[in-house]
């Protein structure tokens with residue numbers, strides 16, 4: 313019953329607006345009761361996806377264009393915002409069988425750059441857009457650092473497994 317009240321509070325109107333109404337039990341029942349808040353508020357967005365929208369629809373309608381821009385050298389920021397349990401993690405990561413925005417974005421990026429990967433190890437990224445060229449000694453040091461890091465990660469995984 314409470315859930316029904318809450319569902320009545322949120323209405324999606326068209327593809328870009330949401331109307332919020334106070335639950336019925338909070339609405340003023342006497343004309344002129346000025347102490348109670350306004351009963352309906354409309355919020356307008358670029359695009360609103362309803363509860364029936366699939367992960368694919370949300371990705372195609374929101375982030376795919378940003379990824380294309382990024383692949384052309386642009387910058388973008390994607391973040392989720394909402395109360396706890398609103399579905400931020402679900403939308404962003406999603407379960408394995410129904411992946412969310414991040415795995416879909418990575419798939420587009422890696423599929424696009426497939427065949428253009430630089431296979432030598434003599435470049436090191438610096439900040440966002442820059443890189444430095446490594447000497448053979450620096451390359452050997454980088455490889456050794458990465459190997460040690462991976463070994464430590466593997467050891468910490470083994471520790472976790474032996475404790476669980």
Ligand SMILES: Nc1ncnc2c1ncn2[C@@H]1O[C@H](COP(=O)(O)OP(=O)(O)OP(=O)(O)O)[C@@H](O)[C@H]1O
Pocket residue numbers: 394395396397398399400401402403
């Ligand atoms: N679109 C959806 N379809 C099916 N289940 C969903 C959907 N969105 C969220 N859920 C489920 O609702 C629950 C809460 O979602 P989620 O963990 O994504 O919320 P959250 O906003 O990340 O919460 P918190 O801020 O507490 O981390 C999870 O069990 C999730 O699987």
